[in-house]
Amino acid sequence: MNASAADNSTALPSWTVGDVTVHRIDEVLLPPETGPWLLPGATPDIVAGQDWLQPDFADPQGILHIDSHSFAIVVDGMRVLVDTGVGNGKSRANPAWHNLRTDYLERLAAAGFPPDSVDLVVLTHLHADHVGWNTREVDGTWAPTFPHARYVTSRTEREFWRGYDMDEARMQMFRDSVIPIEEAGLFDLVDVPAEGAEVAPGLRLLPTPGHTPGHVAVQMSSHGETALITGDCIHHPVQFAHPAIGSCVDIDPGQSEATRRMLLESLAGTGTLVLGTHFAPPTAGHVITHGDAYRLVPEPS
Template sequence: MRHAAPSGRRTSGIPAWGVGDITVHRIDETVLPPETGPWLLPAATGEVVGREAWLVPDFADGRGVLRLASHSFALVAGGMRVLVDTGIGNGKPRANPAWHDLDTDYLHRLDRAGFPPESVDLVVLTHLHTDHVGWNTRADSGAWVPTFPNARYLASRTEWDFWAGHDMDGARRQMFRDSVHPIREAGLLDLVDVRDEAVGIAPGLRLLPTPGHTPGHVSVELRSRTETALITGDCIHHPVQLPHPGIGSCVDIHPARAEATRRRLLASLAGTGTLLLGTHFPPPTAGRVRPHGDAHRLVPVPPDSCAHDGE
């Protein structure tokens, strides 16, 4: 069944960007604390950040501390109502204090954007890390049940196979128990072979292989009319990595491959007009990749500057 396209976006207060006939809504979950930057991207020191004046004030503060956030993106493509990544989730026991037992109004924001959970057709998981799968499920009578009961959840087969054979610590096993296994046991999880080339999953929607952060990490490409956008997932955590692609995450499983992926991706986007939507970028969240010395920078594109109502 095709649900009505979201309407009233301009009065919903939900940030959105237009990509041809597609409107991409940012569904905010939570701002991540200042301690996140030094932990996640330890090479992004205050000195390094301070050399990139364009990062302040949107992407870093005046002391060189990075700003980061957790959110999803919701859109309609080819008549399908799509959610890309599902954040941290509410009420989940987590080792990271910033993620533990959250109580946010994420589902209310999703509803305000015109995407009540039962209306979502497709959930795309860029990878199977804790802060990207949390709203896969919600608590119901002491059990974790699928938040989006009418949706197919998509993940890379390479990603699934890696974690299935990985010796996980207790915290990650807990995350799989409460946020991944319930959707698989409900028969809602589909695995997609994404190897060396992009794979189409809906009209105007493709999964791009962007490995390194995890072995099966994918990014999401949108195409409509003559316009394109790319949702990063965690192949790029923060705009500081555009001028410094060698800065990697402390949780990259294959750091050298993650860097190679970033360099290749940024070179392919520079000057093309593609809208880059960062899964952890703080507001304004989106921008276009431009040459910057011998590397790149992000030119911000504020919400609503090119968006429209509905599909």
């Protein structure tokens, strides 16, 4: 499994998995206060105690580096986008996400994925920082950004939120980034059994519940090589060393930890390329055992 640079002047980060190229589409580096809020158990002492996290994933003071980005791939001739970030111009309670103005779509096009060309959008779960570019503002309304794509998530995920007592901030996110996709007839719910569900040749959704009940990771396989996009079952590499550290917004913290431990055990030593949806550059790597837990060995783009 060899790293490669994307063939364009801006050297967009990419990795190869068999004959599939995985592009990272950057949106925004999240501010330093994101770490203590999102992963309160990742105290500076705990983070600083894992020197392998420096300098890429944390600084010497134990401050986590956290990103927001998507992954774009071509499988069987289909252009696929995994998660869609925060989005531009969205009204959000989190100041780091509120009313962004980024060049995300330009970066996506530079990687060879102009919006009209995208065939499939896979959503690991329905949180604001994973669905934002589902839509963009057109003439004062929220229209599908990828009008020719099928938007896919797990049926369990959508049905959970349908019955959830949402606060206004979450309702707003559904109004501007989820419901317009449903109303356009582009949303596709998939049943995801324990063994996973294939949504395109070599592309499989794997159930990784806990952060949300229907959360999925995304597995790619090509010519005997495998990669896995984590979504939010793992937010940051510090959780490799301390799988008990969970997110403040995990719906089921116990299930989230159990999922993380099971996933890391299944990945350790296998050579699977792990790509974190919020991992700062170099973003990707391989899981190895480390003491009584694990660590990530980075695979540069």
